[in-house]
Amino acid sequence: MSIQYKTINELSQMLKSRDISNKELIQETFNLIDANLHLNAFITLNKDASLLKAEELDKNLSLQPLSGIPIAQKDLFCTKDLRTTCGSNMLSNFIPPYSATVIENLENAGCVSVGKTNMDEFAMGSSNETSFYGNVQNPWGDKLVPGGSSGGSAAAVAAGIVPAASGTDTGGSIRQPASLCGISGLKPTYGRISRWGMIAFASSLDQAGPMARTAEDCALLLNQMCSHDLKDTTSLDETIPDFTENLDKPIKGLKIGLVKEFDLSQLDKEVVKVFEESKKQYETLGAEFIEISLPNISLSVPTYYVVAPAECSSNLSRFDGVKFGKRCDDPKDLEELYIKTRSEGFGDEVKRRILIGSYVLSAGFYDAYYKKAQQVRRLIKNDFDDAFKKVDVIMSPTTRGAAFEEGSKGDDPIQMYLEDLFTIPANLAGLPALSIPNGMVDGKPIGLQLIGNFLEENKLLRAAHNFQLSTDWHKKTPKGDIQS
Amino acid sequence: MSWETVIGLEIHVQLSTDSKLFSGGSTSFGAEPNTHVDLIDLGLPGVLPVANRGAFYKAIRFGLATNAEINLTSTFDRKNYFYPDLPKGYQITQMALPVIGKGSIKIEVDGEEKVINITRAHLEEDAGKSIHDLFEGETGVDLNRAGTPLLEIVSEPEISNAKEAVAYFKAIRQIVTFLDICDGNMAQGSMRCDVNVSLKKTGDDKLGTRAEIKNINSFKFIEKAINYEIGRQARILESGESVVQETRLYDSVKNETRSMRSKEEANDYRYFPCPDLLPVVISDDELNEIKNNLPELPNEKEKRYIEESNLDISEAKIIASSKTMANMFEEACAKTDDSKLIANWLVGDISALLNKDNIDLEESKLTSNNFAVLIERISDKTISGKIAKSVLEEIWESGGSVDEIIESKGLVQIQDESLIEEIALKIINGNPSQVEAYKDGKDKLFGFFVGQVMKETQGKANPQSVNEILKKLLS
C-alpha cells in the first residue's frame, strides 16, 4: 500500500488498523527518499535510528498522538548526535551534543525524525539557492526553486515523501516555500514554540512551525511542537489550547481584512485571479471582507533588512573556528584563524547580511538604521493592533507569484528580498500566519496567506481548514490529484 | 606648568553566586579546566541565556549600600568583539539600562574624608581564560570562568591621585565583602579594575585625553600603575605633545604601562539590545526583602560595638573595618561575655602580628573558632594571658587547635590555691634577705617574688592568685 502523499491522520489510521507496520512505514519512507534523491531535499539521513525506533514502536504499542509518523526536520534544529549543518559549510562537521526542544517534543509525541532537510544557508534566502549542499528542486518542475529557506522541508512534503516537516520562519521561510510547493505551513505567534536548539538567525523574528499537506495536520503537529520552555525565556507561558478543536466549526461571520496598501495590480493577472477566487470561496463560506489600512506596511521589507542582519551579524559571531564547527587549515595566527575560517565557512549571502548587520550597528549609524528600524517596527505592530480591532484575520497572497526558475532573480539581492513582501510583516509584529494552497498559475501551485492576531492560531487554522473542506487545491500533487 | 590628575575606576566584582549569570554552570574557583562549562557557556549554536535572579539580588544589595538608584527594570545588551575566551563573539552586558544607577561611597585618605560618586553598576558576564604560556606556539582556552556574573562598578572621574584610587578600591572591597556579594579575593581575580587616567591644566574645566589601564588586580599595582601613568602623561604634555586615547597594559615586572593599540584597532563594539533577553523586573516586595535582610555594614557595626559592646571608638573602628575581624569579634563575644578583653586581643596582639607579617586576617592561620576558644580559655582561667600569647604565636606559625596545644604542652593554669601557697612559702623561706628588705619598704621586690613563683610553676600559676597569696604571706 502506497504511503506517498498520505496525511498524518491517514497514516495514523493505517498504523492503528495494522494495514502497515511502523517498520514498513519507515522503510517505505526511505524508499521514497531514495526515489526522490534528485530533489536534494535532505542533507543528512537518520535511517538506522529511525528503523530502530520503528521496531520499538512495533514491539510496544504506543498511545502517543503522533506515534510512528515520519517527519523531516529542518537542518536548523540541533539533533543530539546527528549532524546539524544549517545549510552551511561552517557546520559541515557539527554534531550537536543536545537536541532542540521542538525536536524532543515531536519525538516524545512518537514522531520518527527520518532526516535533516536542506535549507538556505543559516536560513538566509528565499529560493534554497544559498545552501552549501546544493539547490533543492521543487517537485513541481525541473529547475524550479522550492522557495526558502525551509525549501527541503517543503519539497519533501510536496513530493509526498513525508506527511510532515518542521520549518522555521524569520521572514516567510515556512510560508513562502509552502506557497511555492503547494503545501500548508504555519508560522505560530512568536514565543509559541521554544527556540532552544534552533540555530538563531534573527532571534527576535525566528519562529519554528509545522509544514504539512493540510491545515488540520499543521494543527496536529502544532499541538506537539508548542511547550512552555524554561530554557527559552521568550517562550510564552500562555495556555496551549488544543489546536485541532473546532476546526470544522463553520466560519460564518468571520471578518477578513484586506490590506488597502497591498497593491495587487502590480502582480501577475493570474495570481490576482486566484486570489479573487479564494475571496469568493470565503464569501460562500459566510465570511465578510473589510478593507483595513496598515499605513507603514510598505516599510516592512526595509525594516526587516536592518533588524534581521543586525541580529544575525551578532548571532553568527560564535562561528569562529574555536569551539565547534569548521576551522581553516593551518592558520598562522589568531586573526587568520578567524578571517579564513569565516570567509571559507560562510557563503556570499550570509556574508552580505553579516556585513549589513555590522554596518547598521556600527558607531555613527546605529540611530539612523537600527534604532530607526526598531521604531518603524513598533509603528508596524501598532498598525496591526489597530487592524485587529476590526477584523479576525488578514488575507493576502503569500507570494508575488508561483515558483520561479533557479537563477532567475539574477544578481540583485533586493529582487530576492522582495519575495518576502507579504510574509515579513507578521514576523516583525510577532503574529501567527499561515499559507495554504489556493490555486494554480501556469501549472504551478500558489498559496494564500492568513495572518491572525496574537495567539489566535486557532482562528487561522479553522479558516484554513474550512477552506480546505470546500476546495481541492491541497490535494493536488505533481503527479495528479489525490482521489479521496 | 602644573597638572591636575583625574582618575576614574571601573571595578569588576565577581559576584559570589553559585551558578553563572545565564547558565546553570558552577562558578567555583580552581576546578579542572573546562569542567564547569554548560552548553550555554560554550555558546553552542541554538542555546539561549536565562538570567540568574540571584545575581540581581546581589547587585541590588550593593546599590542599597551605596545609596544608589535601583532600576527595578533593567535590560541586557550585546557587546560584540572576537576573542578566543569570549565564546559567543559577544558579551552580554547592561549598557542602556543598568540595574544600579547613581550612588556614592565615602573614602578616607590621611584622615580626610571624601565622597566618590558612582556613575552606575551593571551586570555582565565574565570571559573565560586564555592561557598563553603553557603550550608551544598555542594558546589554551579554559571556559570555566566564562559566564560568571560580574558587577562592573563605574566611578565618576573624581579621584585625584593614586592613594585615593587605592582607598576607593579598598572601600568598594570592604562593602562587597561585608555585603557577602563577593569574596574579595584579589589573588583569584575576584576583583579586578580598569583605571582611566588623564591630566588637565590645574583649574581647567575641560578633561584631558585619557588612557585606560586594563585589568589590574592588586592594590599595590593600582598605585604603581597610576603613578607611572601620571609621570608618562606629564612628560608628554610638558613636551607639548598630546596623549593618545588608548588602552594600556600595566607590566608589574618592569613597572610601566604599555600600549595595547593592536588590540584596539578598529574597535567598535556595536552594542545593541540582546534579543534573547526580555527586560528583567524586580518587584517592590523583592526589593524590600533584600533591604530587610541587608547584611550589617562597617559603620553600623562600629556603632553597635560602641553602644552595645562598650568598645572605644578606635577599637570599634579597627574591628569593624574588616569583615573577618568583625566576625571573629562577634563569634568570640557569643562564647565569652567580655567584649573588652576580646577587643584588646584583636586590636593589640593580633593587629601587631598582622602588621609584622603585612597580611590580612583572612590570610592568617587563625580561625574565628580558634580565637573564640583562646579567649574562652583565658576567661575561664585555664590559661593566663601570657600563656595565651604563646598559644596564639604557635597557632599563627603553624595553625592547630587551642585546646590541643594547651593539653599537649601542659599549659593548664594552676588554680589550686593551696598548691600556689605551698610554692610561695617555699620561695619566701628560701629568700630570707629579700623578705627582710621587702618588709623594710623595698616594695619593688614584690615583683621578684611573683616572678619566682611563676618560674617555679613554669608560668602556669594564676597570676591573680599568686598576687593575693604573696600579699597575704608577706604582710
Place this chain on the structure above:
Amino acid sequence: MDKKTVSTIAYLSRLSLDEENGEKITKDLENIIKFVNQLEDANTQNIEPLASPLEKTAKTREDKVTAQNRKDIFLERSPKSNDDYFLVPRVVE
C-alpha cells in the same frame, strides 16, 4: 558606502573579501543600504523602539547549579584541543 567602509566592517566581522567578490559585495551593500534608506520617510518622533514582539518581562531562574561536566565531549568535538583546553594559535598580548 566606499571601499574603506566595507573593509572596516569586513574586519569587524572577521571576513575577507577578495578583489572580484569585494566589488560585487560593495555594490550590493550600497544598493541594500539605499533600499533601507526608505526608513527615513517614516515619522518616528517619540516612538519607543521595539526590540522584541513580546512586550513582556523576562522569566529568570534561581541561583542553582544544574550543569553537568561535558568537558570530554566538548573538547573532542572541537576543531583543536588537548586533554584540557581548546587550542588556538598563540596569542601575543
